Amino acid sequence: MKQIALLLSLSLFTLTSLCAQEIVPLGGYDFLNVKPKGQPAGQAKMNCDNLLPDGFLQVTAEDSLDITINVDTNGFEVGSAYTCLNCDDLEFGELESTDAGFTYTANADVEQGLDTLELAFCNPDGDDCSVVQTVIVVAQRASRTFTFSAETLSPQERIDIEVPLDELPEGVACRFFADCEDGYLGNEQSVYFLRDIMVNNDFAYVAARYGGVDQVCLQVCNDLALCDEYIYEFEVVRPNIDLPFFDDFSNEGNRPRLELWQNQDVLVNRTLAVLPPSIGVATFDGIGPRGFAYPLDGTVTGPRDFLTSAPINMGGESNLAITFYAQLRGLGDRPEINDSLRLEFLRQDGEWQNVWSTRGISTGFGNCVDTAFTFYQVDIGNQFYYDGFQFRFSNLSSQTGAVDTWHLDYVKVEGANQMGLNDIAFVAPPPSILAEYTALPYRQLLAAGQGILRTSFEASFWNHALPAQTIPISAADYRIEELGTMEVLLEPNGFDIGSLAPGLTAFTNNEPDDGLFNDYLEALEDFDEDGEYVVATTYDLGGVTFTEETDPGFVESVNANNFTTTTTVFADAYAYDDGSSELALAAQSGGQTIVQRYEAFTDEVLRGVSIRLPRSVNDVSNLTIDLVVFLGDLEDGGSPDLSMTVSPIYAEAFYSDSLEGFTSYAFPDSLDIPQGDFYVGWRQNGTCSGSTCVPVGMDRNNNVEGVRFFRNSGDWNPLEGCSLGALMIRPLVGNSQVPVTSTTEFNRDEFVTVYPNPANERVFLTTRNDIELTRLNWTLYSLTGSQLARGTADSQGIDLSNYAAGTYFLRVVDSTNGKISRHKLVVQ
Structure with missing residues (x-):
């Protein structure tokens, strides 16, 4: 997404809607923001920059420090000098007077200590001095660096590191992981402390996918700003793979397959592309592996997402080629002419060589014109036939967020005798x-x-x-x-x-x-x-x-x-969307109302609204919106039948299993809905414009016409356009209690607790009311509804080791009474 809002071209809307709303890109993918297994909450990086108390001076053993005091020397006789009034009591260093003040030299064997200096300018007899000034000097040993031999890990493996107890005088008061200049290209590794700072500094390291040597630089400091550094190396070992190489990104989950790719930057999805060669694509944009926008480096065009192959055995091969399909924009944001998608090959000397690229399109290219997938073939030169060859795709953009989107599909590396791959794909x-x-x-x-x-x-x-x-x-x-x-x-x-x-x-x-x-x-x-x-x-x-x-x-x-x-889903909610937001829609200014029509085929009771509020590039947390409901026909100038002012609450801030999280708001009183049409939406409050207003998620895969309307103050107008989609607003109806700020599409009868969640290799079930585990039958589904596994619950839990990282649907049935408990399960 761009840092600026995307105002779509005139061809998008009817004339009535041109100045009415603004389509804005998303600021991130919330469902990718999942902390590593076992990571405690609240591990914000400590700020150790200002530990030394104000007015204290710091000097290292054997080093010298010049000290000046601000005194008026006028009126003092010749021979007067700077004088230390208590230097006989110094323990950790020595002080000498100079023509300009003093020089303090710390003792060579000092560990840490405080010398308090009483300094003045005095006459030769020492009986007439200026006002005495007190200076506190912290004399300390030098900082120490400890280097440890490399630990060997597999991609995404976790290792716990026992850090030796530090010999810092007075103990550790602050700690943090500093940036290491190691040249390692992996970027989704995790490191976090396992214990409170009062216990020890042990930490966990979770490897990235990328092969190579990573460094972790742990800084520990005491309360007088003496810091030691511990340098740990982690070698991530990736075995070479053999030809043929093939991936169509039809795998479950949102990440590329571990055995084929060394990065998690791209988003594997089934919703952002238009008619791909195979179901599922890899999408390149300006969002990093944890679902947050990359930092914006001014307006400099640079690489954003990388997709790097595993090392491939190519020695002795010949006449090879890489083939793939690529599409720009799809249902996302258009890459401009200065943006590009490129392919690079790794040379034997370790340098990357650009072998192919394609550029974006001009702003004059119509947003209603589909951009089809294009087939490309790049021949592999003789210099690349060695064991360990790698190739990588990347996108270049000057923006950040879900912007300048490219979609990659059906990547193959094959020899001349292997080009007969047969496939029929949805x-x-x-x-x-x-x-x-x-x-x-x-x-x-x-x-x-x-x-x-x-x-x-x-x-x-x-x-x-x-x-x-x-x-x-x-x-x-x-x-x-x-x-x-x-x-x-x-x-x-x-x-x-x-x-x-x-x-x-x-x-x-x-x-x-x-x-x-x-x-x-x-x-x-x-x-x-x-x-x-x-x-x-x-x-x-x-x-x-x-x-x-x-x-x-x-x-x-x-x-x-x-x-x-x-x-x-047939439950207590209406929806036009599929749960995925490709873009977002914001009011053009404060005071504008946007609604979506629904139909009650029999009398209904409205109890609340679930609404997809995606994070945008701009901070809109200080704004409010009015959730509004209109019954029957929309009347020009008419007031809503229900209105409630709310602030944006982001579901992912409360639920770690938030897949495209919906925020649910319960109305203070339910509203009876008679048979017929009703309209649910929002009115923007406050002063804002376009991308600085509160955005609401929009599903472009289901662009139902004739159900969206807006008004500024008077007449209602249809909200249409080829780049629009279903507004992700779900009326919550029926007799069930509204689960406030819930991320589920239906209520759960939670007689079962699933833990840990997120999970890694295994998940366990516990029951309430003394229910025997053997009564429970479970089924694991992908989010697309594919049944993956089923079984009877037991104390050994459910094995997840064969499933890719992502979000799954676990259904548990009590065989004695048919009760069902449904859970979203995050696998890491």
């Missing part, structure tokens, strides 16, 4: 089973009837077969099931395509007008109309699976793009 998740909404109370679904349901299923495929050829996919199907009960709502149905031509194919499978609705109702007829359900729509290529026997260029991960799932 390029996007399925749509919601609802025509417009992504979440809805189940009772509203029953009241709405079949008209609210999607009556067709759209799917896009990419045939990557090499050499280009038509491939039959008669075994591909789609199915719909409720995850809580595992009830199948729609039996697997085949995509009636027959075969796919090379390249991209978009396909629509139409159902009879009432076919889908009748199937759903029959499957759900025994469900509680006030219940909470998660319905998963799954696309599966089924029999289109390649193996090493069928494909000489087979790579195990190539089949990961054969399966994709979308969930639709």
Whole structure:
């Protein structure tokens, strides 16, 4: 995101909306901001710069310090001199008088001590002196540096370091980790203290992915600013990998695969690109590995995100090439002409050589014009055929935040005899089973009837077969099931395509007008109309699976793009969004109101609002907004039926499992919603303009038209445009209590506690009310709804060692009464 707001070009809006709102980039990705396992909270860096008390002077053993005092020497006779009145009592150094004042020299064997000097200017007899001035000198030994032999770690491994008890006089009063000039390129490593400063200085080090030698420089200081340094080295060892190299970023989680890549800078996602070659892309922008914007270095264009391959065995190879697809902008922010995406190769001398780059587009390029993925092939020269070869992509930008976005996909490094990799890939998740909404109370679904349901299923495929050829996919199907009960709502149905031509194919499978609705109702007829359900729509290529026997260029991960799932939530909330914000929308000025329309198909009770308030580049915490609700038709100049002033509260500040965290606000009194339309939104208060106003998340993957409106003071106007999307505002309805500042989409019956969360290799379940663990059945899902594992709870916990870092969905069912406890689980 840019430091300045993005005011989209005239082609984006109708004339009524041009001067009304501003689309602004996000300031970071909250769901990446997860502290390392075991890291205590509140470890802000100590400031050890001003430990020495005011007025104290500091000198190191054997060093000298010139001291001057401010006295008026007029009227003193010849022979008068600077005099120390108590130098016979000095313990830690010696003082000599000079023509300009004094020189204090610390003893060679001093550890630490205070000498108090009483200084004056006196006549030769010493009986007439100026006003006595007191100077306190801190004499100390020199700072010490301790260097330790290197510890060897694997990428992302943790090691606890026992620091020797320091010999600082008077003990440690301040400590911090200083920057080390080690040249190490990893940037997501973590280091943190394990104990309070009064106990010891032991710390944990969590390695980055990047191979090489990292240094940690620990500084410990006493309360008189004497500091010692401990230098530790950590060698992160990455084994070389063999060809072929392939990644289409279809893996679960938000980070690239550990075995292939040495950085975590890029964001792996399924929402920011448009029609990628395979579901999932790596997005480059101005946000670092922990979800925060990189520091802005003026307006200097420089690298932001890096994606560096693991070392590859290339010795003895020839005629190799790197192929990949790249797209600028997608659903994110447009890279300008001075921005670029580049590819570099590592030479044997350790220097990086630029071999390819592409530039952004001019500001005159229309925001409503899609930018397709472009295929690139870069041949590898003979000088790079050595074991340990690496390549890296990076983006160059003068901005910071989720700006200047590039999307990378389908990266391959192959030899001439391996270019026959066959693959059929989904390029996007399925749509919601609802025509417009992504979440809805189940009772509203029953009241709405079949008209609210999607009556067709759209799917896009990419045939990557090499050499280009038509491939039959008669075994591909789609199915719909409720995850809580595992009830199948729609039996697997085949995509009636027959075969796919090379390249991209978009396909629509139409159902009879009432076919889908009748199937759903029959499957759900025994469900509680006030219940909470998660319905998963799954696309599966089924029999289109390649193996090493069928494909000489087979790579195990190539089949990961054969399966994709979308969930639709039926609980006590309405939603148009999929939970991901690609951009944000802010009012153009204070006093403006923006709303989104919803429909009650039967009478409802509104109890609060969940709203996605993403952090922006600008600080808006001092502003307030009015949450507003209008019932029935919007009337020009009409007042809201409900209004409540709130301050922005960021969910990620309270919940470590905040994936695109929603902030929930409960209304003081519930509001009855009659059957018909109602509108929920916000009015901007205070003085602000565009990007300095409070932004609200916007999901560009579901740009439902005709539901967004705004007004400044009088008439309402439609808020439309090709670069807009669903506003991430979710009315909370029904009889359930609103979970204030909650990050969940539905309430949990938490008879189970999951710990630790975040977790690393294993997570455990504990129960309330003496429930036996053996009564509990658990299922682990990805956030896209894919079932990953299931089992019966026991004291050994759930093994997570095979799952990539990211956020998962854990469902626990009590087999005796059917109660369900749902949890978002963060794996590190």
